Amino acid sequence: MVEPRRDVLKLCHDWLSVQEVVDAVSSASCGATSLFIGTTREDVLNGRKVIGLEYEAYEPMAQSEFRKLCDVIRERWPSVTHVCVHHRLGWVKVGEASVVMAISSPHRHDGQQAMQQAVEQLKARLPVWKKEVYDSQEASWKENAECPWASNHKQ
Amino acid sequence: MVEPRRDVLKLCHDWLSVQEVVDAVSSASCGATSLFIGTTREDVLNGRKVIGLEYEAYEPMAQSEFRKLCDVIRERWPSVTHVCVHHRLGWVKVGEASVVMAISSPHRHDGQQAMQQAVEQLKARLPVWKKEVYDSQEASWKENAECPWASNHKQ
């Protein structure tokens, strides 16, 4: 009997619980859970200190792009069991997690490889944007190098 | 200023807290945290159901092998910031995590690659053993394919 697969993207304004994301992918048939947590680093740019990030998303399209992303991942790693991403929206203070992703799989190699690809694809395709906000009140929109139409795009 | 590196191995008899392991590697300079959670799967072997695992360790040597492992990881991925592993000892029920590992790094690629290598090395070198216990009261010692002197060793 094949367990039904769960693909969950939650866009939320609150603090992210790692345990909640882990629980969302747990499965009796899975020996391995791979996780990735992305956090805003403390950073100083031209003498301005980053104090936080302001996120926004095209929410319904984020959901449909996430489903496509999961389809691509499962095609390449069919053993991937569940995928869960919790992504912050709105204001995120420096030091807080912006994204927590988890993938469960019966064995670890598939899950770990799938995770690397999933993070890559999420940054390349999910319609989500962040603005870095500085202590000088200034702000600037960031661009993921993974996004094909970003000026700093790396192949 | 380079932040002092933390390498922590905790061998413990209690339920593992993922959040605790995440907190142990958190760093203001790290944008990425990679995690791996290993869990006993539900499994049936020759009609016997696995109900749990019994772990033991050569504790002081596990600590010294862990330090060597971290040295090897840091040599290859110098940007790895903190490494933390919590590993269960004693009785672990099916479905509970046996090991939680986290690695923080400024950028995700180094951390993800280092994590794959760290799990591999941990299974190959850490003097820890588990016995699978079945509902028939029987038990059998497991062997990691990563361990060079295991009968099922894979290069």
Add this chain to the structure above:
Amino acid sequence: MTAQVTVLYFAKSAELSGLKEEELVAVPTPISSQDLWSLLLQRHPRLCVLQHQVVLAVRQQYVAIGDELVALGDGDEVAVVPPLSGG
């Protein structure tokens, strides 16, 4: 043929246009994505700073700006999509 569509502006494009969303009542269809982008540029000239670093999404599907023809229907959603920065 023309269509009435909703245009959504995100991130920097919302700042540049000063809008999150607007209705366009008579957009020609079919239309190349390049012409659709030019039409938005005419309305909001400041969007030109995004030139070459932007794509559109039509009915929630990415469309690169170029010769590709897009068929629009009444009520369709068109989004201006600056470089992504999720994660």
Add this chain to the structure above:
Amino acid sequence: MTAQVTVLYFAKSAELSGLKEEELVAVPTPISSQDLWSLLLQRHPRLCVLQHQVVLAVRQQYVAIGDELVALGDGDEVAVVPPLSGG
């Protein structure tokens, strides 16, 4: 020369020997790891099921069973290390 060492048995080797730990009072030194293993096999013949799937640890360093000479000192710890299964 001889040395008094503590031998630790783990996992399957502890079940086979029936011991977690024992003191050996007069182990010749230097000694090859093969001869050290043979000496343990003489004391606990059931350990032979581990043959070719075991290593030793001397002062917490892995030593493959073979011709390598090991120098032992009084109080040294020698461990019998069946295939690992941590994680």
